[in-house]
Amino acid sequence: MSTLEIKDLHVSIDTEQGTKEILKGVSLTIRTGETHAIMGPNGSGKSTLASTIAGHPRYNVTSGTITLDGEDVLAMTVDERARAGLFLAMQYPVEVPGVSMTNFLRTAKTAIDGEAPKLRTWTKDVKAAMAQLRIDADFTQRNVNEGFSGGEKKRVEILQLELFKPKFAILDETDSGLDVDALKVVSEGVNRAHAEGNMGTLLITHYTRILRYIKPEFVHVFVDGQVVEEGGPELADRLEEEGYDRYATGAGAATIAAASAAAQA
């Protein structure tokens, strides 16, 4: 059983107009076996949270903590975080020239496990995982994400999730840009990884449709860098019907305050 704990996290970025605070005090605790959904309108800071956990250099943590089983995640380099068991499925996976998928997957697996995977079982595992995600076998010969379609890139992210077996998976809008079939395939992959029982999942999404396939126990609504409402799966259903309008600034700060109060109550 592992715990990923985020406490009063404040994060800013440097822009041409100066420093801008994006996360304004976020607290969240995820345990092995749990699935949390973070939902919110564009620009609310959802992806910033994901990238900050992974250690993207663009984001400056000004205060607050992130710990994994008590270890200070913020003190770790990006690669150390991955080796500690954090996995970020990226919203925009990067194309890496010159590195074949085969080479990449094996190198990453070796780095994460601290030893090279046994060649025979590894090759078999990769093949099987690819087949389940309906990724063509010839993708292993291609360079990482190079020339892949949006949907293919997302499947390859989930392929890595299944192969690397992290303690916590953070899925950053993995559902965006996917058609229904691809969404099902990707969701099945996440559910398979989750079903092994050793992973906690933080699912970040703008839409509710992925929640038909991946069932969260906890739903957190993000607005303007803060969690404004928290609840169970029924909160997602409500968002599906009502959208994010009731959190809009036009509706007044009172609504948000009320929602926060309700969440804390």
Add this chain to the structure above:
Amino acid sequence: MTDITTEKARIGAPSQPFINGFTEEGESLSPVNAAASKSPLAGEAVKRHSHGGGVGIPDSSRAGRLTSYKLADFKPLTGMEEDWRFTPLKRLRGLHTEVLNGAAPTVSVTAPDSVTVETVGRDDRRIGSAAIPEDRVSANAWENFTEATVITVPAEVQVDGEVSVLLTGQGTGASAQHVVIIAEKFSKSVVVLDHQGTAVVAENIEILVEDGAQLTVISLQEWNDDAVHASSQQARLGRDAKFKHIVVSLGGDLVRVTPSARFTGPGAEVELFGLYFADAGQHLEQRLFVDHSVANCKSNVLYKGALQGRNAHTVWVGDVLIRKEAEGTDTYEANRNLVLTDGARADSVPNLEIETGLIAGAGHASATGRFDDQHLFYLMARGIPEEVARRLVVRGFLNEIIQQIKVPAIEERLTAAVERELAATNH
């Protein structure tokens, strides 16, 4: 790869858009090209055209370039010439202005007994059998060399192992070098030119690949940091000849290699590969020319380069000319550059001239991309440490060329050399 520049054209595949200046018949033809072209090495090597001269007129046909064995025929360089515009002349250390009477790199050849190795004087009849200078530095070397090394693979001999030619620099006196490689009919061999040490040298390598012969020439430039090297490597291919040429430039202050391949009979094939890795301050230039002057020949060109450090500069210019009579030609050329740090510059110019529409295929491509923080973040976010990530990318990128060498000892040596380049993090 994050493409900064990409350019692609595939003639004969109408579904793809043509690039500017291209029609279905090829690049917009200048009236120059309408004149009947002649054999590339024969007396009238300079095509006459309306400009009167033959040297360095931008946008004129590659076939119009002046060729001569006499230095006096070439005007002094100003740096404005098309074929010198990227080269820092000040760093040529007199190769274009001085009498090249310094001590030339020593030549030591290790070859199986079946191969003949001779040292000959300037008047040997084989001198000039495959090459004619195309620029002032090459002509200067031709005028100044005192003796030449002639390597002959006799007809129908299949050489086991490679012919290894070690050229060791003898200091910084500007010098001239001349090597002739002759692969006689139906022979099969691999020749490695291994440039090491410190030298300031202009070099002419003549390569004659006779009918049905198969020859691989690998030119390694692992010079010391202060070396200056200009090397013209011209190949002349007979009927059904197969020629593979691999240029690897890693060391030296300024290295400029100008390979060319000329076809004299149908059915021949040429592959030109190159690998270069420029560090801070290095200038590595490669300009190649494939002259399709007869029908039904093939050429394939791929050069890949990596750059890191301030003022690392690479230049790749690929000229492919398909003359009117070269029907049935199939050619493709590509250059890829990987820029690893800020402050480096890669120039890449693929030129394709097509004077006949009756070809099997012709294409060119160029892409220069960066290894940037996004790549690094992605790989590190999968647990891969930074140094491993950087190596992974560069090794993978350059390995495509290294694996073409097929001489295990050299492949291992170059892989190690690339690792050393990467370890020297000067950014």
